[in-house]
Amino acid sequence: MNSSLLKLHEIKRALNEKFYERESEVEGILVALLARQHMLMIGPAGTAKSALSAELAKIVQGTEYFQWLLTRFSTPEEVFGPLSLKDLEEGVYKRNTATKMPEAHLVFLDEIFKANSAILNSLLTLINERLFYNDGSPIEVPLMSVIGASNEYPEDGEGLEALFDRFLLRFEIDFIADESNFVSMMKDEGAAVEMPAMQLDELVQLQELTDQVKIPDEVYETLSFIRRELQDEGIQPSDRRFKQSLGILQAKALINQRETVQIADLAILENALWETLDQKEAVSNIVRKYAKDHAAQTLASIETEANEVFDAAKRDQSTEAGMEAIQKFQSLADDLLKLKETAPNRAEEIDRLQTQVNTMKNEVESSRLDVEYLGATNQKKNGTDDQHGVFFRM
CATH class of the missing domain: 3.40.50.300 (P-loop containing nucleotide triphosphate hydrolases)
Structure with missing residues (x-):
């Protein structure tokens, strides 16, 4: 870097x-x-x-x-x-x-x-x-x-x-x-x-x-949607203000160490697109709605994947499946940390999901250690090389 x-x-x-x-x-x-x-x-x-x-x-x-x-x-x-x-x-x-x-x-x-x-x-x-x-x-x-x-x-x-x-x-x-x-x-x-x-x-x-920093077409299109909805509310930021806002989006992406602007970066524009104080709340609601869509989809996707990984680990009770699940949980946790930087307005939801993912990861990890211990004990008693055991004891 x-x-x-x-x-x-x-x-x-x-x-x-x-x-x-x-x-x-x-x-x-x-x-x-x-x-x-x-x-x-x-x-x-x-x-x-x-x-x-x-x-x-x-x-x-x-x-x-x-x-x-x-x-x-x-x-x-x-x-x-x-x-x-x-x-x-x-x-x-x-x-x-x-x-x-x-x-x-x-x-x-x-x-x-x-x-x-x-x-x-x-x-x-x-x-x-x-x-x-x-x-x-x-x-x-x-x-x-x-x-x-x-x-x-x-x-x-x-x-x-x-x-x-x-x-x-x-x-x-x-x-x-x-x-x-x-x-x-x-x-x-x-x-x-x-x-x-x-x-x-x-x-x-x-x-x-x-x-x-690159600005993808979906960001330009979303800005157009925001502009149209603001106009419907009688709010008309100048063309110059919209144009200058692109630099704000690029800077926000760079601060988060990215080379491309994401939809979630649009959230910062709730601080830029209002002209008078009485417009502030309406602008904030409209901008957040469009910026949150991406963050909400990402949160839902991570939560779904975490549940699928956890269910798969319960079905496949091998040590190998447990290790793979732990690696996936860690990857999901890393994704949540990145999302928290780009969508600070959803920090509470992200924290909740982080706790949920960490709990799943810890439970799988604890069960894997129990299995390895039981497997080693059985091998010592039986003199076998059996590498399999019960993964979850529920």
């Missing part, structure tokens, strides 16, 4: 260990970075929005990182850099952008919807076109992703619709719900997690690999 892919897997694992109940956001921020898209996190203060972004910036070494808290009174100088006094003396209106947003690869903007009109136009151009106009001249910026955060959604009539639209991925984030995770957070147990590192050129390589 590509060494950069291995590092990506380790980064995802480490971030999930460090930040409790942030699996969706961890995947989202990695997907955004690989797809060179932007991500928005909306939720109350103190939910690790800025900490997650800053941690990722530390992991990807060699990146320029810019973080700023916007207020109604923020000035362009704070975000884009102060005017160069030397150039101003010569009548040149040029900003010194060193250490500011125009020179950053990864940007975190807190309370982004408090951006005022003095900042907004330049911010929109920089985010969307990766251009910053300095003294009227467009300059290409190295920006990969902007991670925006807000305690609340923008209100209608504030003129922030265009800024909201710039964020392809949008996640609602809340306080830790599980009590054991809360206690672990209070004890700062996540601080002990050793964080991996990746160089900027490795990230660029992964972004190039993302572009090469």
